Amino acid sequence: MKRNEQTHTTRRNLLLGGTALLALTACGDTSKFRHYSGPHVTEVQVFKAKRRMYLLSGREVLKTYKIGLGGNPIGPKQFEGDSKTPEGTYFIDRRNPNSAYHLSLGISYPNAQDRAFAEAQGKKPGGDIFIHGRAKKNKGRGKDWTAGCIAVKDKEIEEIYAMIANGTVIHIFP
Structure with missing residues (x-):
């Protein structure tokens, strides 16, 4: 019985963690600071x-x-x-x-x-x-x-x- 509870808890934690990670990824980069590596603007x-x-x-x-x-x-x-x-x-x-x-x-x-x-x-x-x-x-x-x-x-x-x-x-x- 304890083993089933641990497996259930582990699965639930993995599911919650994966959902949170997916939500953060969907938000994308919200920083207003960009990187530029092209030709120098003269x-x-x-x-x-x-x-x-x-x-x-x-x-x-x-x-x-x-x-x-x-x-x-x-x-x-x-x-x-x-x-x-x-x-x-x-x-x-x-x-x-x-x-x-x-x-x-x-x-x-x-x-x-x-x-x-x-x-x-x-x-x-x-x-x-x-x-x-x-x-x-x-x-x-x-x-x-x-x-x-x-x-x-x-x-x-x-x-x-x-x-x-x-x-x-x-x-x-x-």
Whole structure:
């Protein structure tokens, strides 16, 4: 009788353990941090009018993304609060793994020229411009909803975050 109870208990434990393992496997990898081992991204090109961002390695386009921009997308960012996305050449200068927008990569706006222009007008140039995700809560807000940042889908920023290193040049065109 004891042997049957032990066999039953062992079978039940194996069944429960297997079920738990299957449930965990079904969930998949929920980490937002990806690994990238492809060609080095040498530059990022953003075309505001086309709402496209390209990641390049030399002259080869590695990836293309549809993007959202600032709520006032025509023209370059010049002042704090203008809801415009900058235009010009900048660099990826920081990473935020704890971004309110899933993940984000900082753009080196404002540069010295941007600061000088704003100061000459008696205004502040603004800042905190990023490439970031939507953080799900911003889904459905339309194509241009940021305060001047470049927005992509959350799954896309995971990929972009893994592919782009700090110091990578970013060209933002009208």
